Amino acid sequence: MADKEVNSARYGSLPFEQQISFFRNKLNVPTESWTELWRHGHNSGFSVAGAMKDDLLNDFRRAVDAAIADGKSLTWFKKEFNHIVAKHGWEHTGKASWRAKVIFDTNMRQSYNAGRYEQLQQFEYWRYAHGDSRYPREMHLKWHGTLLPKSDAWWQTHFPQNGWGCKCRIYGVSQSELERKGLTTTATPNDGMREWEDKTTGEVHQVPKGIDPGFDYIPMRDANQAKQQQLAEKKAPVYQAPERLVSTAFSTVKGVNVDGLNQVLRAFSTTSSAPQVAKLGEFLNIHDIRSVFVKQAEMGLYNKGAKDIQQAVQGYLKPSEFSPRYLYAIRGYKNTRGFTSKHFDHVVVKVASTTKLSKVDVNELRQLVALAHEFYKRGKPEFSMSHIVRTYGESKGHSGTIVTWLHELGHQVHYKAGGPSAPAFQGLTRYGGTNSAEWHAEHFAAWLLNRNALAEFNADIANYFDKLVEQAIANGANNG
Incomplete structure (x- = not known):
């Protein structure tokens, strides 16, 4: 035991190694539209729609990496976004504040969920919990409390994040906890599919109801390597994170x-x-x-x-x-x-x-x-x-x-x-x-x-x- 002190405390953020590792293992992929990097391609590809230049993507990569690993705030990221845009003279769609928030939220939440997916492997059962979204989705509310074995195929398409701004989470439940609390698994939700057309390519996709297009995948599943490699014909020299003597904290x-x-x-x-x-x-x-x-x-x-x-x-x-x-x-x-x-x-x-x-x-x-x-x-x-x-x-x-x-x-x-x-x-x-x-x-x-x-x-x-x-x-x- 170390020496003594008395100190007050308040809560902070919870960055963790699996989240950081997920993001740092990605490949830079220049894309014109967000639909070009589809579903599992996001597992190993980093893109900012419309950002086609290598050095531009790398600067965004550095900023997102700092936000994830060092717990930087959205306010900080917005300032970095404006600096990067000005530096490269990038003409983006949407207002700067909104665009920065989308990039920040999506990468932070999906990298977090990828880390959670790794952590949850030690639990036999998973429970779906609706997040405190500003505009709750009806389906996501319906799924709240769903308790299924982690091997259930439903998780392959419904593991959060399940849409833009979705804050739903998964909690692990061990076999002993299930028995101790007298819990029972629920029926697997079956809400059907809907068609969604990519206006850019005309391609029609089958998407589970209640999930935004492109989000029906687990953030740690194998990527769609073939399409990703096609998009990355001129792959950038990807941002290299500093070597770590301490791998985790x-x-x-x-x-x-x-x-x-x-x-x-x-x-x-x-x-x-x-x-x-x-x-x-x-x-x-x-x-x-x-x-x-x-x-x-x-x-x-x-x-x-x-x-x-x-x-x-x-x-x-x-x-x-x-x-x-x-x-x-x-x-x-x-x-x-x-x-x-x-x-x-x-x-x-x-x-x-x-x-x-x-x-x-x-x-x-x-x-x-x-x-x-x-x-x-x-x-x-x-x-x-x-x-x-x-x-x-x-x-x-x-x-x-x-x-x-x-x-x-x-x-x-x-x-x-x-x-x-x-x-x-x-x-x-x-x-x-x-x-x-x-x-x-x-x-x-x-x-x-x-x-x-x-x-x-x-x-x-x-x-x-x-x-x-x-x-x-x-x-x-x-x-x-």
């Missing part, structure tokens, strides 16, 4: 996300900490350690906030024998900054709603180990590494979040390496002196932030962690 705060973590680690990779960062990336990958960032109101076992995010967190984490809320909530939530367990393959970090990883000061964090050493030499060691940066640093809780995250990862490194007892070395902080587990967590954070400074404090500790991390990685490789 779950957060309920906009300013804390997987891209922010990777930006911080990339900054560390330009320093003498590069070898340690590379080893951390290797460890995270081989053990598939996941990270959960939640606000204080979401960490109490019986808090409404914890209940509200339970399904989302459960979908992100690996199946576990533990009750879902025990994976990210804890009784002493007001007095902890984070926690993990030897039974987990994830760490939990508490963040404030105002936390932004973009405000992390890497240079300040690099000096943290030397500062802890200075306090030690004066005979007044500080409580913890996190406490030092949050108390004396300019970047406060922003950088403190990274230290707490590394502290909890230090526990996981210790567990995966076999949980050896701490060597008989004095610790940098008082918290590191409480027990073997906290000694490992505190000094692992110091090892990654600035191994050279840790070696100046005690070269044996630095060498110890070189070997410990290698052992943790080797254990994962052997088990694989």
Whole structure:
């Protein structure tokens, strides 16, 4: 467990890895009309109707990617849209505000639903829930509460998004929940088909009633590759997302996300900490350690906030024998900054709603180990590494979040390496002196932030962690 704090909290957004991955795996496809990229073609194709130039599509791609991965707002995207249009002199149909909203909403919601489709595979049954649309569709309201096995063919055409602006969602139901609550599956809706003519080509399509043309597909099914390749004869050099050392993260705060973590680690990779960062990336990958960032109101076992995010967190984490809320909530939530367990393959970090990883000061964090050493030499060691940066640093809780995250990862490194007892070395902080587990967590954070400074404090500790991390990685490789 990491060090202590008391903090207030409010809710934020829930970006997640499957959503980001779905969008980033797409191919740029220039199209004149939205109907050219039809149904499953949207799974692996990114297009903006009327955007035929490669560099124009790539600029839109970058903006949408930032909106998905970094939780950017519609207001931000509209400004980016206007900037891109002005830069390329693009003449688009419809008002700019409306066109930007359509691009934003469609890509955000369909990438989210694609991620949800991946997450929902662990549930035996799926339940359809009508969203809070401004203009509710009669059919969508009728489907509310439909509970069917995930293998039912109805989901192949009715998995949301089911139309422009549709906010319907699917929730997973396990076999045990079905039995515990006495639920029963419903009859498969059979509302028939209707004809829809593409005015551009004259082609007539059979579309399920209640679904907008082109939306009768699952966002993760195989794409219509033949038509897509025809459209992409002059494929653009597609936007390349930055390489990730951390592949996944779950957060309920906009300013804390997987891209922010990777930006911080990339900054560390330009320093003498590069070898340690590379080893951390290797460890995270081989053990598939996941990270959960939640606000204080979401960490109490019986808090409404914890209940509200339970399904989302459960979908992100690996199946576990533990009750879902025990994976990210804890009784002493007001007095902890984070926690993990030897039974987990994830760490939990508490963040404030105002936390932004973009405000992390890497240079300040690099000096943290030397500062802890200075306090030690004066005979007044500080409580913890996190406490030092949050108390004396300019970047406060922003950088403190990274230290707490590394502290909890230090526990996981210790567990995966076999949980050896701490060597008989004095610790940098008082918290590191409480027990073997906290000694490992505190000094692992110091090892990654600035191994050279840790070696100046005690070269044996630095060498110890070189070997410990290698052992943790080797254990994962052997088990694989």
